Amino acid sequence: MTEREKGPAAPGRETGVATRTRPKTKKPTLYRVLLLNDDYTPMEFVVEVLVRIFNKTPEDAARIMLHVHQNGVGVCGVFTYEVAETKVAQVMDAARRAQHPLQCTMEKE
Numbered sequence: 001m002t003e004r005e006k007g008p009a010a011p012g013r014e015t016g017v018a019t020r021t022r023p024k025t026k027k028p029t030l031y032r033v034l035l036l037n038d039d040y041t042p043m044e045f046v047v048e049v050l051v052r053i054f055n056k057t058p059e060d061a062a063r064i065m066l067h068v069h070q071n072g073v074g075v076c077g078v079f080t081y082e083v084a085e086t087k088v089a090q091v092m093d094a095a096r097r098a099q100h101p102l103q104c105t106m107e108k109e
């Protein structure tokens with residue numbers, strides 16, 4: 001009898017290699033990038049940061065800035081670790097250069 005005519009092996013007597021049924025992808029851990037409110041950074045500067053670094057529209061940027069102004073903290077975006085780290089560094093660098101006390105941090109989602 002050919003392999004094809006025999007049909008499937010009895011349970012426990014299968015030979016060969018198990019095939020992968022799930023795609024081999026791992027979801028990366030994501031990180032929220034947060035802006036913190038302070039009393040001194042100009043609103044316009046925060047909006048510019050959100051447009052330039054987080055690619056927000058001016059409308060979304062103004063909305064996020066006002067949320068942070070009113071609530072103390074707000075999410076600018078959710079990214080993989082290295083992207084989040086880069087965004088935080090870019091914000092902190094822009095704030096330092098402009099001598100504003102704006103703070104930006106990241107946390108695991």
Ligand code: TYC
Nearest residue numbers: 035036037038041043068069
């Ligand atoms: N509170 C600031 C002001 O009144 C504006 C501001 C908004 C600062 C958001 C920081 O993340 C911030 N000028």
